[in-house]
Amino acid sequence: MQPDDIELILDADISEDPCLLFDVVTPDGVLQLLGNVEMGSNHLVVRDLHIGGDAEVQWGWSKLRKLGRVIAEKLNVGYIEIMERFGQRVRTRDVVLVSSGSPVRLSLSFLHGANTPEAARILVKRQLPLRTAHAILTEMVDHGKAFVTVPCVDHLLALKNELSSAGVIAKVHAPRPISVREVRDRTKLSQEVFSVRYGLDLATLRNWEQGRSKPDVAANTLLWTIARNPEAVEESLDMEDGVAPPSP
Structure with a gap:
């Protein structure tokens, strides 16, 4: 495989130096590479490399090392010079971004x-x-x-x-809305006991159950945890003087 045998297609609009996303079109298939790229006068280093491509092509390490040498020989310059000097050697591709959501x-x-x-x-x-x-x-x-x-x-x-x-x-990965009344009914506790046991404000709990306000994301997370593992919530709220929070 020689430098003229491959084509590099760079996602120019979304690549952020030194993080590059590009396709390598080879006679054996298309390889997709994502990583932090460092390029010198005679070397190419890709850190935290992610590899994808044609499922039917077996890209072993020997083949990848050879391809890396070919890419380095083809480019052999820094990121800015790739865009400014190489013309047909590196083709750029625009990525259409979702405009609203x-x-x-x-x-x-x-x-x-x-x-x-x-x-x-x-x-x-x-x-x-x-x-x-x-x-x-x-x-x-x-x-x-x-x-x-x-x-x-x-x-x-x-x-x-x-x-x-x-x-x-x-x-x-976010809690769906949950019925506060159903969670409390499952525990068979009154509003007063439920609020004390799980660290909730009684007036807020009553407002949730009567529909005057709704739990935010953090409160929904707590309510789901109470529904699934009430003992864990109780244990996490049992504090003793001098007990430090867990270290990171």
Whole structure:
């Protein structure tokens, strides 16, 4: 494989130096790369590398090392010079961003063989900065799960389906509204006892149950925890003098 055998397609609008997202078109198929790129006079270093591409192509480490040498030979300059000097050697591609939508909190996990560079492109289309997408996906791969607020989601199901096609499983990570009265009824406690046991203001609890106000996100999270694991809430509220909060 020679430098003239490959074509580089850079997502120029969303790449943020030193974090790059680009496709490498080779005779064997298309490889997608996402990472923090450092380029010198005779070397190319990609840190926290994410690799995706044609599923039928087996990109072993030997092949990847060879491809890295070919890319370094093809470019051999810094990021700004890539854009200014190389013309046909690096083709740029615009990414159309979603123009309107609402922020959504998601948990992300992945399947074997997930195409994380494509997942990054999907998230960036929803106005998540590429560097943030790279960091979140790196955390997901390292720890099995990561959490992110996607800034501009116009169609949640479409986003989840797109990520699923890239091997990334997205779930909404925010509490749904819950009936305060049903939670309390499940405990068989009066309003007065319920509010004391779970650290709630009695007047606020009454307003929730009578529909005069609604729990915010934090209160909904507490109510779901009471519904699922009331003992944990009770234990977390049992304080003793001199007991410090847990260290990070």
